[in-house]
Ligand code: ADP
């Protein structure tokens with residue numbers, strides 16, 4: 001019998017340790033089981049930490065779209081297992097973390113269960129989720145609005161910067177810079 005696959009959107013963030021390596025290997029881990037198939041991977045963007053303690057390192061964020069035969073709660077457990085594998089330590093709410101994996105949407109499931117709220121309750125106001133998501137899924141909507149329009153209105157939109165794999169964000173985007181030889 002063929003399994004039924006649902007489309008899900010996952011948001012990944014890291015602001016501790018080797019952030020880029022963590023995201024790369026987390027993507028591989030998330031789509032490793034046959035129950036999770038990769039659809040698309042966004043570029044990595046860099047952004048200031050929102051909320052939580054001041055002076056945190058910048059985040060790297062990205063979004064994946066997958067199709068999965070896992071149930072929403074099974075998918076959450078899988079995401080948490082991948083977080084744990086990357087030594088995520090939960091100390092301070094919204095504090096620095098080696099890896100955060102959030103489920104943004106799962107099909108058109110709506111849930112206000114605090115263990116798994118769907119769509120993710122803060123996704124519609126987070127440009128660091130909406131913008132990379134819009135690059136791989138431009139027609140997507142949340143609460144009846146185009147995600148690119150929501151991104152442009154989000155408070156943190158101006159804090160996003162491209163990430164070219166080198167150095168840290170000092171307020172000036174570095175991706176796309178061309179060095180003359
Ligand atoms: P946050 O992602 O809000 O910074 P955490 O990653 O520590 O914080 O998540 C706290 C709890 O949020 C998790 O234990 C999880 O059960 C719950 N949660 C509720 N909805 C979701 C969702 N859509 N995706 C991921 N976690 C969720």
Ligand code: MG
Pocket residue numbers: 100101102
């Ligand atoms: Mg989380």
